[in-house]
Amino acid sequence: MKKIFFLLAFFLFSISFNTSYAYKVGLLMPTQNETRWYNDGFVLEQKMKNAGFQAELFFAGDADVALQQRQIARVINEGCNALVIGSIDGAALTEVLKEAKQKNIKVISYDRLITGTDAVSYYATFDNAKVGELQGRFLIGRLKPYASDDVKYIELFYGSIDDNNARYFFNGAMKYLQPHLDSGKFVIRSKQIDPKVIQTPAWSTQEAAKRMSSLIEQYNYRPSGERLDAVLAPADCIALGIVSALKREGFTDSNMPVITGQDASPEGLELVKSGALGMTILKNPDDLSSVVVEMVEAIAEGKEPQINDTTTYDNGVYVVPSYLCEPKIVTKKNMKDLIKNL
Ligand code: BGC
Numbered sequence: 001m002k003k004i005f006f007l008l009a010f011f012l013f014s015i016s017f018n019t020s021y022a023y024k025v026g027l028l029m030p031t032q033n034e035t036r037w038y039n040d041g042f043v044l045e046q047k048m049k050n051a052g053f054q055a056e057l058f059f060a061g062d063a064d065v066a067l068q069q070r071q072i073a074r075v076i077n078e079g080c081n082a083l084v085i086g087s088i089d090g091a092a093l094t095e096v097l098k099e100a101k102q103k104n105i106k107v108i109s110y111d112r113l114i115t116g117t118d119a120v121s122y123y124a125t126f127d128n129a130k131v132g133e134l135q136g137r138f139l140i141g142r143l144k145p146y147a148s149d150d151v152k153y154i155e156l157f158y159g160s161i162d163d164n165n166a167r168y169f170f171n172g173a174m175k176y177l178q179p180h181l182d183s184g185k186f187v188i189r190s191k192q193i194d195p196k197v198i199q200t201p202a203w204s205t206q207e208a209a210k211r212m213s214s215l216i217e218q219y220n221y222r223p224s225g226e227r228l229d230a231v232l233a234p235a236d237c238i239a240l241g242i243v244s245a246l247k248r249e250g251f252t253d254s255n256m257p258v259i260t261g262q263d264a265s266p267e268g269l270e271l272v273k274s275g276a277l278g279m280t281i282l283k284n285p286d287d288l289s290s291v292v293v294e295m296v297e298a299i300a301e302g303k304e305p306q307i308n309d310t311t312t313y314d315n316g317v318y319v320v321p322s323y324l325c326e327p328k329i330v331t332k333k334n335m336k337d338l339i340k341n342l
Contacts, residue, residue: 023052023081027056028084030112031063035263036237058071069092073096084110084296111125111126113320122295124292127327131283133173139230142230154187155192156170169235192215203237212231216246222249222250236262236263243277272331
């Protein structure tokens with residue numbers, strides 16, 4: 001009898017032990033070719049493991065949408081409790097996530113909003129509009145349209161059109177730039193302003209360099225040619241392409257137009273240090289991954305995760321409860337203070 005009692009107690013103990021440790025979370029990052037995502041993936045995986053979750057990390061090659069769909073399907077089939085997804089094409093996961101919903105697997109949109117589905121439960125991100133606003137305000141601060149009657153020449157770049165964030169970055173920046181375009185103080189020689197025209201497919205550095213080179217050719221943006229005062233670049237990966245195209249035409253760190261960035265990537269920070277890039281934006285992966293771990297912990301305990309935004313992020317089906325972290329501007333002046341805390 002005693003023996004049976006002990007066996008039963010051991011059995012119950014191992015079940016409860018296993019369930020707390022067998023909470024499986026699939027982590028799906030969009031690409032391994034951008035340091036931002038590479039870093040985020042490993043920081044998140046480590047934090048999940050430290051919190052006692054069984055985490056499995058995937059990168060979707062070089063932003064390969066079909067590969068990401070297959071990875072998600074695989075994790076769902078193998079059995080998991082939650083999914084954390086940094087999507088490539090936010091609208092391309094509707095089908096594969098139907099299965100997640102049926103199996104009651106909770107889905108957290110990581111940094112980028114997954115659209116067109118109610119299978120997403122929560123969205124953890126940075127304040128994306130604020131990212132754009134910081135970029136727009138920075139350009140105003142450097143171009144000083146109020147200080148003289150001079151016209152300033154700018155060109156605009158947009159992120160990848162399939163990424164919901166791109167719109168927020170652009171609109172945030174345009175809130176500050178548009179009034180000066182309307183007044184004629186800022187001029188876009190190319191007149192290119194439509195997102196479909198100024199987009200950078202897959203946030204590709206090469207695509208950005210290609211478009212910058214063609215603007216240089218068409219409008220003679222050269223140190224000895226027509227003036228170009230600033231370029232709005234939504235992220236470091238795009239700024240890198242723009243800077244390299246301009247450097248090929250003889251621009252140097254000291255006569256480079258004012259260019260914006262985002263991500264505080266090692267490459268971006270190098271350019272900020274050298275002066276080729278005016279600013280970048282720190283989106284600390286520690287902040288975001290802590291929020292995601294807390295969300296998963298709450299879900300695992302059957303509680304509601306903490307959210308701080310219930311109005312902004314309509315994914316076309318419903319307004320997804322979100323938690324927005326704070327992005328921080330990084331310039332040559334403050335980079336030492338900010339980056340040592342990483
Ligand atoms: C992210 C940015 C990143 C960009 C390119 C966006 O969705 O929010 O941080 O620079 O994708 O990867």
